[in-house]
Amino acid sequence: MPLLDNLQVFQALNSSPNARLERSAGLDDGLVAALWNNRHDAQEYHGPTHHTLSCYIGGGTGTFRRDQPDTKGSPGKLCTLPAGHESSWVINGEIRLAHLYVSPEQFALGCITLLDREPRELQLHEDTFFDDPAQVERFQQLLRLDWNEPGERLLGSSLAHELLSHTLLSQVGQREGLRVKGGLAPHLRRQLVEFIDQHLADPLSLGQLAGMCALSEYHFARMFRESFGLPPHQYLLARRLEHARQLLRGTRQPLGEIALSCGFASASHFTNRFRQVVGATPGEYRLAFVNQR
Structure with a gap:
């Protein structure tokens, strides 16, 4: 499990006086879940080393990216924020959102075992406010669980893996401008x-x-x-x-x-x-x- 101190998106929210962490838990295999609420805030993410999958649970109709001011969030909208991305956000009104943080090691393992591809050839596509009812249902199922209850840990971990696997299968593509250097033949x-x-x-x-x-x-x-x-x-x-x-x-x-x-x-x-x-x-x-x- 990656330490929370190493999750830059988590720490950016955690350092805001307006954002409040409702709960978080490590789900093993380099996966961490968190549930946040926030209001009247601004956030910037500068090249995090981890990937973040996000689902809007409530509110968010006044939330937008500074580079996309005409596109607003709403309940049920999803975002994919890959490692290394840059984004700046404005939160008007209130929002409640779930995050799943994915370590680069778990992303790499998914590329190998699920896609049978070399990880450095692939990148997770950045996407903002898209629809995917199956992914939203997985997030909602995850939120209904008690993450600290040992008897529910397996299901929580399984749902987190399903969220990641679906993302890998649907949103991973060839890295643009790739020049593979080093490594094994x-x-x-x-x-x-x-x-x-x-x-x-x-x-x-x-x-x-x-x-x-x-x-x-x-x-x-x-x-x-x-x-x-x-x-x-x-x-x-x-x-x-x-x-x-x-x-x-x-x-x-x-x-x-x-x-x-x-x-x-x-x-x-x-x-x-x-x-x-x-x-x-x-x-x-x-x-x-x-x-x-």
Whole structure:
């Protein structure tokens, strides 16, 4: 979970005397939700390092961007504010809005696992006051949950992932004017992805992966992150946990067998790491999907 101190959009609102934070919570996997209300304010965002998905819950009919003064917000309107964007806002009257903050690492992982694309080739399109009823319903479902209730953590995390996945599928495009420099060659990236997915149960080492690319561990780690947006150990853990999710949803394998097939030394180690990332134990995760059938 990214620290709130590192979320520039959150901190900009939090420092305003007119904005009030109703509640916020880390939903794991680099996702943070927040519910705000604000009135008679002005805000500027200068190149945040994270992405922000926004949904207007109430009011906002006097809110506009300074570069788009004729376009006003209203309940049910959505905004997508990508990392690195610049925007200046005027809030006339009152507004209530929900935010989902997305870490660059989670965006990168989504590009890899959902789109099968290199993250640095892609960018999230900036969009202001657009309509998407399915996304609005997901936000509203998220707001109906008690984010601090452990029993609702899994559903909250799942909704946050659905919000991000839908955004990736609908609003991510080729980065304009891209000149890819550095990183690993395309054929090496493909070989690494295939090798890691085929050896999730094995105790992979940094030296083993670096050797496939004829690089030192130091240079490989730097170039891997430049190519995939994640360090090797985080990428490997994410792929192992994604495989575990698939097995928990689609099979009746015992948890011990799933743990070993996903590269965890024991069921207890698997349970601890799974809970840290997903917010529920593997057994609770499996039961939640069984109950939905």
